[in-house]
Amino acid sequence: MRPENMQTCQAIAAKRDPLAQGIVARQYASQPELALRLGDSGREKCAADVKRHLDNLSQAIAVGRPALFVDYVAWAKVVLHARNIQAEDLAANLEACYQELAELPPNDAVLAQKYVLDGLSCLPSLPQVTPTFLSAERPLAELARHYLDALLESDRRQASKLIMDAVQQGTSIRDLYLHVFQRGQYEVGRLWQMNQISVGQEHLCTAATQLIMSQLYPLVFGAARRGRCVVAASVGGNLHEIGVRMVADFFEMDGWDTYYLGADVPTQSLVQAVLEHKADILALSATLLSHISSVTNVINAVRANRDCNVRILVGGHPFNVEPDLWRDVGADGYAADAVRTIDLADHLLQMEAV
Numbered sequence: 001m002r003p004e005n006m007q008t009c010q011a012i013a014a015k016r017d018p019l020a021q022g023i024v025a026r027q028y029a030s031q032p033e034l035a036l037r038l039g040d041s042g043r044e045k046c047a048a049d050v051k052r053h054l055d056n057l058s059q060a061i062a063v064g065r066p067a068l069f070v071d072y073v074a075w076a077k078v079v080l081h082a083r084n085i086q087a088e089d090l091a092a093n094l095e096a097c098y099q100e101l102a103e104l105p106p107n108d109a110v111l112a113q114k115y116v117l118d119g120l121s122c123l124p125s126l127p128q129v130t131p132t133f134l135s136a137e138r139p140l141a142e143l144a145r146h147y148l149d150a151l152l153e154s155d156r157r158q159a160s161k162l163i164m165d166a167v168q169q170g171t172s173i174r175d176l177y178l179h180v181f182q183r184g185q186y187e188v189g190r191l192w193q194m195n196q197i198s199v200g201q202e203h204l205c206t207a208a209t210q211l212i213m214s215q216l217y218p219l220v221f222g223a224a225r226r227g228r229c230v231v232a233a234s235v236g237g238n239l240h241e242i243g244v245r246m247v248a249d250f251f252e253m254d255g256w257d258t259y260y261l262g263a264d265v266p267t268q269s270l271v272q273a274v275l276e277h278k279a280d281i282l283a284l285s286a287t288l289l290s291h292i293s294s295v296t297n298v299i300n301a302v303r304a305n306r307d308c309n310v311r312i313l314v315g316g317h318p319f320n321v322e323p324d325l326w327r328d329v330g331a332d333g334y335a336a337d338a339v340r341t342i343d344l345a346d347h348l349l350q351m352e353a354v
Helices: 003-014 016-030 033-062 066-082 087-103 106-125 141-152 156-168 173-193 199-215 242-253 267-277 289-304 317-321 325-329 338-353
Strands: 229-234 257-260 281-285 311-315
Touching (some): 003 106, 016 087, 033 106, 066 087, 066 106, 066 173, 141 199, 156 173, 199 242, 229 242, 242 257, 242 281, 257 267, 289 325, 311 317, 311 338, 317 325
């Protein structure tokens, strides 16, 4: 990470709240109808949105990746459109952000404004809706749809029965993970983004899927051992865990000894786990842009410990957007899904043995 980028990131973070106040004031001055259209609560929500914009802007700047801020703007456009906030309002907000960032020291202002302009220039071409992840042409599409429908109806028994019946009929655990659980979780996130389900429903669906995954564990933990070990976790600050849990289960099905530590794991605990279990692979998950700094901290701490002889793999949404970001954080590689993570781990260890 470039020192000048980190300086700008820190400058934005240090002045986030007054910057947000100034941005909201500028937007309301340029759009006086907002006060009538959105009311007092709307102004408060606008301020919260602006703080989120600034957080993501600063993190994208920190890693030197404008595409990550554009990706955030794309997400925000869909979220706001689903809540009756139009793209024109988001554009006005980003324009006010651009103007207010001029209050930063000159070098910081120039860099920050460049990232905002990238988001503004891409905004008109970004979609207002996110397409479904459960399209009919995908494998197990019908099962995935029925499974998600059961979850959304809070019918965990029916959801579990659908999965267990599929297993009885010969569907592989791997296929259920990839095409039902993973796709279903993507769709749950999309439905929240589109304002079609609540946060509570999203959490219920996730908890139910984790429960049903655990019911499959007698089948997951049956593979012959390969004498290799993986520690897997979501880094500190990342409360999303189901994706990296699936990755750990794939390693288990491939015969690895797996130590899945869950969500929001402190850096020192990860270092201790690598040492205690003599891990060959450390798999780290980052769901949001704000988690990248935690990934970097973990990797730096592991590399600083001479007794940690481990290969580090990373995954999660920011790495999907910028597939070579893994180099910047100091990892040994990145994979987009569990299958490719296993393949990459095998490749790295084979290369090491040569």
